[in-house]
Amino acid sequence: MTNSAFPTTLPSPRCRPSKQKSWLNRAEKHRWSVNQLRHYMAHAPKPPEEPEPIIKYVSKRREKVERFGDSLMIHGDCREILPQLKLKCEFDIVSDPPYGQNFDYGGEYKDVGGEPYVELLRCLLPYRRALMHFPEEIHRCFVPLFGPAEEIYTVVYRSNTHRQTRQWCFWGVDVDFGRVRQPPQNFNDKRVYDLVRAYDWTDEFNVVKNVSKEKTVHPCPLPVAMMERILSFICAKTICDPFAGSGTTCLAALNKGRRFIGIEQSAKFFDTACERLERAMRAAAA
């Protein structure tokens, strides 16, 4: 049996959720028949898509925070900032941490080694992470702390310096090497015609030399192209670099249309990162 209060017209499929709710309340009040409800449900508007999550950074202290659209650069110590990040979205850590060599770069950046270094890295334990280092340090510091990496991507720099080999290690990160296609290495092999998935190593990148256009005040910046390559494999939409330095990871994230959160302890490097990001955003808008 149908009730006379049943509306003859259905709410527009685009009506607000609050309006939808009031229609359903009416249905309940007036005891719509099963068929009437089915009819309504068939035409009911789809729930609106979840709005894009917004990065919300909550800090008890007042660190300097610069916003780049929906992304952030934060000046401060990542050991204090990471636990305070209240995000409405998941993120992967992608970082080139300090080297743990007790090396004094002069001024802003003195690297720590030994136990303090392991303690510094410990703040990354709760997160999915992709970290780069020399193979020896990976065995010495990363593996005891994080366990063996699930995936490894090797970068062999074109450089005359010693220790050109670096490795990106992935723990818990969704990595898809099939997202990058490369020409086959062996052109004489007739079985290989198509581009193949990225190899798990590359020798395409130069270190950022002092004469390079990419050179900044930072003593050891990474090439942007290399960071773009690494991000191409990583599926996460939001990337966090807690040791952001001159902001190369963040810049690559910007270029690749990902959200980023960069954290850097040094005021000088933080400013450099912000300047690079601002320049890139201005260039993209022009």
Ligand SMILES: C[S@@+](CC[C@H](N)C(=O)[O-])C[C@H]1O[C@@H](n2cnc3c(N)ncnc32)[C@H](O)[C@@H]1O
């Ligand atoms: C190897 S560098 C990263 C360089 C960066 N990939 C780039 O391309 O410029 C490591 C950076 O971590 C920063 N750092 C060291 N300890 C930190 C901490 N506790 N919190 C935030 N940043 C830190 C250093 O100041 C340094 O800039």
